[in-house]
Amino acid sequence: MGYGSECHLLRYLGRHRKLLEKRILETTGTEIASWLDYPFDRSRTWLDGELKGLEFLPPGDDPIHDVWKEMWPQRGNPPNWDAVAQIKANGLTEWLLVEAKANTQELRSSCQASPSGGLPLIRATLSRTKVALGVAADRDWxxxxxxxxNRLAVLEFLNRHNVPARLLFVYFTGDKGDAARICPADAAAWNSELFRQNAHVGLAANHPLADRIHPLFLSVSGES
Structure with a gap:
């Protein structure tokens, strides 16, 4: 059996979609309208690429694409989405941006942008997002x-520009992984790690986008 968040998310999307969508409905109160297909990429191990940045939005004359270019570097590695869906919430269409994790090491990351490249723009956008969400300026994002x-920054940007969107963080439990990875066995083990994350980031429980960020704990074996 394979392991890792990408493997398990693809399993649920391909073989256990009804259960996945049921759990999403229970977690978010929204229904899946459709999942977006991803591009092929012959340079990758599984021959599939990812949707990056705002690529999931329809192309064309929508000015949001131009505004986003002023907010985030167009070179380097923009936010990558593990899955993207259109959902129905109270009869309206929204976007669901999915991030999946299967081990605690996947939570940790630092910006690699260059001070002479995209770092100043990223720093400015993250600072603007902190202000919008009521986060202290000295928190290190x-x-x-x-x-x-940076996912929070995308979410805040979209909703501020009248593009309703939500973030769904899927935390897989019971992954076997390998000796180098810590794989939580249950939601309680994940929550202790997420508490550290939230303490570092500095988001208040009632921040302006609290109802648009959803954690979903899924067992790799389908156990409830």
Missing amino acids: LNGYYQYC
């Missing part, structure tokens, strides 16, 4: 939990 923080 570039180191420790950078990936989580």
Whole structure:
């Protein structure tokens, strides 16, 4: 059996989709309308690419693409989404951006952008996001939990520009992994790690996007 968040998310999407969508409904109160297909990429091990940045939005004359270019570097490695879906919430269409984790090491990351490249723009956008979410300016969003923080920046940007979106963080439990990875056995073990993340990031429980960020704990074996 394979291991890792990518493997288990693809298993659920391909072989256990009804259960996945049931759990998403229970967690978010929204229904899946459709999942987006991903591009092929012959340079990758599984021959599949990822949707990056705002690539999931329809192309064309929508000015949000131009605004985003002023907010985030267009070179380097933009936020990558493990899955993207259109959902129905109270009869309206929204976006669901999915991040999956199967071990605690996947929570940790730091910004690798160059001071002479994209770092100043990233820092400015993260600072703007902290203000919007009521986070203290001295919280370090570039180191420790950078990936989580840049996802928050995308979420805040989309909703501020009238593109309703939500983040779904899927935390797999019971992954076997290998000796180098710590794989939580249950939600309680994940929550202790997520407490550290939240303490570092500095988000209040009632921040403005609290109802648009959803944790979902899924067993790799399908156990409830």
